Amino acid sequence: MTSASIPLSESTPLTGASDSAAPAPPLRRPADLRLVAVDMDGTFLRTGSTYDRACFAPLRRRMREAGVRFVVASGNQEAQLLGFFPDADGLAPDGVVSDNGAIVMADGVRLLETHVPTDALERVLAVLDGVDGLSFVASGPDGAYLRESETPEMRKLLTFYHPRFRYVARTADINGRRVSKIALVDGRGFPQAFLDRLTEALGGAMVPVVSGHDSVDLIVPGRHKASGLGVLLGHWGLAPTQVAAFGDSGNDAEMLGRVGYGIAMANASAAARSAARFMAPANDDDGVLRVLGDWFPAD
Template identity: 40%
Template sequence: MGIKLIAVDMDGTFLDDSKNYNRARFAKQYEQMKAQGIRFVVASGNQYFQLKSFFPEIDREISFVADNGGWVVSEDKDIFNAELSRQEYNTVIDHLLSLPHVDIITCGKRNGYTLKSYSEDFKQMAAMYYHRLELVEHFGHPDDVIFKIALNLPDDMVEDLLDSLAVVLNGVMVPVSSGHGSVDLIIPGVHKANGLRILQEKWGIKDSEVVTFGDGGNDAEMLRQAGYSFAMENAPEKIKKIARFQAGHNNREGVLDVIDKVLNGEAPFH
């Protein structure tokens, strides 16, 4: 039984801290993956349009589990869209607007949406992750399918906010950490593992034939689900405890090193 699917988180995992990766090395690996019948999936909390920009040569060949599973695209075709109801959206936004020191991005299929009134620094940072970002006067429900809501706040507030939102929004949305100063609110059951499960069912791939890589709270479900799960060396201890194995540091091509082992049939992939 061989490996048939490799899924990678991006920030802090596949990408280094400068948001780059070794493109020449990966291009050779990708050709080997295709020759061995291994699917490559990008599984990230980020916007689909941003994610595909990292793979311009192959974006129509590979698959994306974007917005933490809210939007699944395979070979340039829509496979799955989650959608937050208008009533649920309004409930969540009303609560979020009452919180100090929290910047909000609502994540839709056409665009991300954030306030014109936010600081220029925040808007510039948001534009790095949302290649389609619309600045709005208010957070009234846009004419769009909303998958997710992303929050930005000081690092020292993250844990307390995760705890409080889990209580206040119970049954409506689930808060997960997605990196430094970032929290994603996802629809219950709509996470990266669910997106991978949809693709696995489409292709007839078992969990035992899947390799996943991650470094954050929004990777937990897919790290638990995969037969071969790798937490990055730079991941928090609680994520390392979830994964079955550990990869090297994201700044030292830790993911690509493990992919070489998959392709060469080295331990633990005998």
């Protein structure tokens, strides 16, 4: 399924500044603001995957009253992201960009589902199967696939971010499934030399993007948070200049650099900082909520 999109693509000029000492966001809500997009881990969520719901609930209501949409853009699974925002409490986002832009939902309806071609997926899985000590989960429109051989600790970690999953006996059993993202985890971290070798071995079938020190996502070429957000903008008839986006990692960089108000967290990576125009307080200081509190104050 597809929808017309406003292209937040590689051809769109980046608006970010290279100086890591970026200014704070405007104290007043920008007059043209119509959408706020947030990454989750390291951005909207505190360490430990929590946020102040009592604080966010009235902000969410005032955002609706002001005609400003709320979108979650993450590498995580759609089902996991929606679990943070109960609809019964009035917290549900207007749109969700999940699997790093491969799956896009608006108002409860999926606008986009993207997956890797079968032959490309087979090549990728063969490469990953040859890396010792590497854990991963493959995710797509139909759910996630996790190897039975993963340790109990790794199963708990990977299924937290991918609650809709099924086990497979072997890596090869994932072949033929609809896979849009593969999340890699290695406690030893991912040195740039390894990422360079991985990129070469994958041959363009999928593209690695850093989502944390010990986490890397393999994504569909040309699909990232910015492209997914572009689908939503096309659906709602909005322009990138009317968007504020918050992020902290390398997989947020395209999105931060291609919106009117790209905001990196104080705990953000160098890639995210260089793409953003502004800097907010750290995630553990509730940076997103503090900015939104300035923009949507109580009467």
